[in-house]
Amino acid sequence: MQDTLHQHSPTISIGGRPICNLRFADDIDLIAGSQAELQVLTDRLVASSKAFGMEVSSEKSKVMVSSERVNDASITMDDEPLELVHKFKYLGATLHEDGSSTVEVCTQIALATAAFVKLGKIWKSSISFKAKHKLFRSFVSSILTYGCETWKLRADTERRIQAFENKCLRKLLRISYKDHEPLLATVKLQKLAWFGHVTRHDSLSKTILQGTVEGKLRRGRQKKAWCDNIKEWTGMAMYELVRSASDRDAWRQKTDSSALRSPRRPHRSRD
Structure with missing residues (x-):
């Protein structure tokens, strides 16, 4: 992840602290303020993983948009489009696009x-x-x-x-x-x-x-x-x-x- 985030400037900050990812073991949640930024982060993650002999599963990777203005995003991984979902499970909990529980x-x-x-x-x-x-x-x-x-x-x-x-x-x-x-x-x-x-x-x-x-x-x-x-x-x-x-x-x-x-x-x- 250090290689992935090298010289990257996140567009999302909370309390003045830039945030672009959440990590737990081998589960990684990339966070971006735009589709272009998320695509760059995804490409960097795939490239960094390959450099260390690891692969990122495109089948298990999902894209979720949480915005009142944007409801769609087209992100690819190794030229393969990732599935756009309205909810997904992360660390055993179901996250929904509108932030509700x-x-x-x-x-x-x-x-x-x-x-x-x-x-x-x-x-x-x-x-x-x-x-x-x-x-x-x-x-x-x-x-x-x-x-x-x-x-x-x-x-x-x-x-x-x-x-x-x-x-x-x-x-x-x-x-x-x-x-x-x-x-x-x-x-x-x-x-x-x-x-x-x-x-x-x-x-x-x-x-x-x-x-x-x-x-x-x-x-x-x-x-x-x-x-x-x-x-x-x-x-x-x-x-x-x-x-x-x-x-x-x-x-x-x-x-x-x-x-x-x-x-x-x-x-x-x-x-």
């Missing part, structure tokens, strides 16, 4: 439902409700909440999570609401905890989470941002959140009370 939430609910059905014999067995609930949290809830720290929750996605849990508990587990921690509260708790963790470390995640992208805001109502959930659940402004999250113990107490707070009446959500 609805598809990812629905995917995890489907996987959790499948796991729940497979354990049908256990739910119908004579073991204690307490043991069933522990198994439910270990083998079902853990699947649904995978990667939930990055979700952007809207009123409709919150209802989906609550409906899934209610169906499971009502039809099979028959556990009183007083005997368990709501699944939605678990999602909120993990997301709040991740905000605190990122805030206390100087990393790329912190830059992306708290930084701003250059350019003008679109006209009309703005889309709901990831941090809007944190502000709504805690009732705090961003500067207060940053200051509060710097104290680990104080933030943990704040997240517990915010996650378990009764949800407000659903209102018309932003996209």
Whole structure:
């Protein structure tokens, strides 16, 4: 990647920090502000990989456009056009072109439902409700909440999570609401905890989470941002959140009370 990015000037910056790629092991996500820039980065990556005896799979490589003005891009790899998609999986999470988390939430609910059905014999067995609930949290809830720290929750996605849990508990587990921690509260708790963790470390995640992208805001109502959930659940402004999250113990107490707070009446959500 050092050879690929040599003397390259990214056109996208967040919080004043240029960003043109995300990497984890052999998974590389190239980011560009234009089709021409993305094509240059792709060509450089292929050339650099070949120089070290490696190949980039064109079959597994996809192109996704996230823009309100542009909805198409033609990128090639070794003269072979790459598939343009509206969503794709990266590190186990489904990313959508509009930045929403609805598809990812629905995917995890489907996987959790499948796991729940497979354990049908256990739910119908004579073991204690307490043991069933522990198994439910270990083998079902853990699947649904995978990667939930990055979700952007809207009123409709919150209802989906609550409906899934209610169906499971009502039809099979028959556990009183007083005997368990709501699944939605678990999602909120993990997301709040991740905000605190990122805030206390100087990393790329912190830059992306708290930084701003250059350019003008679109006209009309703005889309709901990831941090809007944190502000709504805690009732705090961003500067207060940053200051509060710097104290680990104080933030943990704040997240517990915010996650378990009764949800407000659903209102018309932003996209």
